[in-house]
Amino acid sequence: MEIRSYAQSLQRSRAARDDSRRPDSFRLRGREWTLLPDVFAPPYTTSTDAAMELLGFHEAHQLARHGSFLEIGCGTGVIAVNAALGGCERVLATDINPLAVRNTALNAKRHGVADRVCAQQSDLFDDLDPHARFDTVYWHSNFVLAPSDYRYTSLHEQAYVDPGYAAHRRYLDQAPLWTTKGGRALLQFSNRGDLESLSALADETERELSIVRSLHVEEGQDTIEYLLIEIARRDTSSPRPQRAGAATSSRQGS
Template identity: 35%
Template sequence: MYKELLKTKTMSIYDQMPNGKEHETKKALEYKDYVEGTRKVLEDSKKEEEPYTVTVCGREFKVLPNVFSPKYFFDTELFAENFPLVEGEEILEIGPGTGAISITEALRGAEKVLAIDINPAAVANTRANIEKHKLNEKVEVRQGDLYDALKEGEKFDTIFWNTPFGLIEEGEISDLEKAVYDPDYKATERFIKEAKSHLKENGRVLIGFSTTLGKLELIHKFCEESNLELRLIFEAKSQEVHPVKFEIFEAKPKENNNHGILLNKINEAMKELGSKSKWLKLKEAPDGTEILKGKRIVMVDDLRNILTSYVPDLIVSTNDHAGFVLHEQQSIEELAEQIIEKAPEVILMDRKLANGINGADVTRSILQKYPKTKVVGFSSEGDATDFLKAGAVGFVKKDTWEAAGSIKQIAELLKSLEK
């Protein structure tokens, strides 16, 4: 399927760096030269017929025959050392080989690691190193092809694979060769396209790769077809037979990017309101609030803690179209102008504001100048009478403990106005 890519030339990493000394002397190599260089390293590793020990990130690991070895392939240590670990996360590693990366990340602070390898020798090797490092409670290894060994419902914060980035024509290869070659990139394609099904909310895929030895255009293609956004998060120079470059790419569901934006907006709003709280996980919008999405809603209150308690739900429900105004010393006219500066479609107005100011009076002041603005009386006390007299479209009782229920009532009120 991708035969034309096998014929292309690949620049050495030095050729890609115009300011480097080697730029003038290194010449472009055929892609097959790099594949052949990998084959030579692999053949050298096959000469090891007895178990031996290697050091990865300062720790000793046992290596069995017929297993992808950190002694010969240096990307294992690079990826183990530079893995962008989030402490407490649960990780799935595909193709662990010796288990060096899985074990390193467990020791660095991962909560749980599951390793899956198609190679029975690699499974035995990883298991031996799990026992060596006394990590049976944190690291598990299973045999299987990619996700086939997963149990129903198992999901992870991070899924990682030091992919076999050597593209070769389709054909039968050994289990060991599957660690470095991927015929027609079929395994890599499946790894990327099925990953989302096994990710937790806001999860990510980490792809160990080499733009020297692999075909990045195919990784981009698979990610695009899977609605994943790809970005480079680590790169380093290394050496096999030829100079090479290794990278870690992160792929996240594109919908997660909006989650990240909303999470940042929540924390920015909290900070502006003087709160030191920081949200680490996004809340779901309350059920039945779809009508609020995209509406510019401004909430007005004289209590910071009330405003901050509504920040997450309102920002998520409106998809980052919510604003917040804290009333302290402003006059009615000053407060009205501050609110209108945010160009609201809907204003949620508290009744008892600072210095004895009544929200109904602020409502009246706003509607005299901006009669098309919808104001909703939003208070934990009293009824709708004074707000309706001032021109508000309705009144919702404000729950000072649980924002979601009140926001749902606001949505129901606005929905009724559109009938």
């Protein structure tokens, strides 16, 4: 089946959510993490581990070593907690799924960073303090495109697919507005997503996309390419480059 199939992604969501052997904790990168029901479950995917790699946690090339970090869509909180453990002084972890917010608070406590990681429910930026700004804004998104009229049948599905890329459009539009001066707005995407549609949305919202890092991972029969994409405001004073049909620019790493 085609790698970008939303039906296949929904099937993966159901398999992870309804597995009778779904664990209530899991091990990732040397630590034990609590996993609540209906929360995006890292043991069933390579994408959370890829996020750790792309963000460079545990390595010299860590992208967010200091300052403030906003994670949209925190799930179990693995990334938010690692940002705090890696040196970020203030981490705000948000999710539209209230169980994910609870799950993140539990893991922040479990790993001794509850004083630096605040977990809050929000639909993207809608419920955040409008004056807050962050050195890094990051979303490991539900990057698979579903038809615009698709209606979620569980909270869990919302971690996998985005109908009509409505949430991605809002994220591209808003994420650069929440960074400090010199801060970065980042999106973790993959070849399961539709990069051409994302690029078209970037044009509509006057954003520039550049691929900061990429990573290939084997997952069953599929080779997934994970991308860490930076979103910047387009400089509207200079002529627009012709769109090549996909986000392109400097790639570092492999």
